[in-house]
Amino acid sequence: QVQLQESGPGLVKPSETLSLTCRVSGASVSSGNYYWSWIRQPPGERPEWIGYIFYTGSTNYNPSLESRVSISADKSKNQFSLRVRSVTATDTAVYFCARDALDGIDYWGQGTLVTVSS
Amino acid sequence: DIQMTQSPSTLSASVGDRVTITCRASQNINIWLAWYQQKPGKAPNLLIYKASTLESGVPSRFSGSGSGTEFTLTISSLQPGDFATYYCQQYNTYSRTFGQGTKVEIK
Numbered sequence: 001q002v003q004l005q006e007s008g009p010g011l012v013k014p015s016e017t018l019s020l021t022c023r024v025s026g027a028s029v030s031s032g033n034y035y036w037s038w039i040r041q042p043p044g045e046r047p048e049w050i051g052y053i054f055y056t057g058s059t060n061y062n063p064s065l066e067s068r069v070s071i072s073a074d075k076s077k078n079q080f081s082l083r084v085r086s087v088t089a090t091d092t093a094v095y096f097c098a099r100d101a102l103d104g105i106d107y108w109g110q111g112t113l114v115t116v117s118s
Numbered sequence: 119d120i121q122m123t124q125s126p127s128t129l130s131a132s133v134g135d136r137v138t139i140t141c142r143a144s145q146n147i148n149i150w151l152a153w154y155q156q157k158p159g160k161a162p163n164l165l166i167y168k169a170s171t172l173e174s175g176v177p178s179r180f181s182g183s184g185s186g187t188e189f190t191l192t193i194s195s196l197q198p199g200d201f202a203t204y205y206c207q208q209y210n211t212y213s214r215t216f217g218q219g220t221k222v223e224i225k
Contacts, residue, residue, distance in 0.1 A: 037214075046205060046216045046217065046218050046219050047162060047205065047207075047216045048216070049213060049214040049215065049216070060212045060213065062213060063119065063213070064119075096161055098161075100209075100214070101167075102209070103152070103167040103168055103171075103209075104152035104164045104166075104167035104173065104207075104209070105152070105154075105162070105164060105207070105214075106164050106173070108161035108162060108163075109161065110160075110161060111161055
């Protein structure tokens, strides 16, 4: 059974860096068949794709976030991470890590609420 | 960027009703469309991919159709557990975008 679990601070100050990690079990981030993804959802809004990392280490990001976002993977720990720099209140959202099967996003973490506030 | 627009935004229906949700893409996405169901406080759940292929374990009352720029999700007979918000999502390019959602509520 594939499981993903997000972890990281629930509160980040404006202008600082948001950092989250996703631990994967039941699947390998070294697998060539999937994109390991981050998606966020502000309260009451639609999900917003942030980006993903492929097993080769190549990444793709949402153009609207690309200048502030980076995704990396640690194959030895079977996990991947998200960093969002220079956060503002508009970055407040539930952040999900997920497995993109190239035909839909088939497994999601439970999500973690990150609030940007001083 | 490919924009996805769903209609209606809210749909009121009763158990047993047939309901249809429409999703339009701002440009041709072939069949590269997925549908998700989301309940409050939970992650979205994949229902359909490639516009019309049912994800394993999803009840057959859910079906999808369409190609190009216009797509539909149909629930043939609404069940109590189907009251939720539904999102379409395109994956035609390297990026992914979601529709704004359709909330199916009890009439």
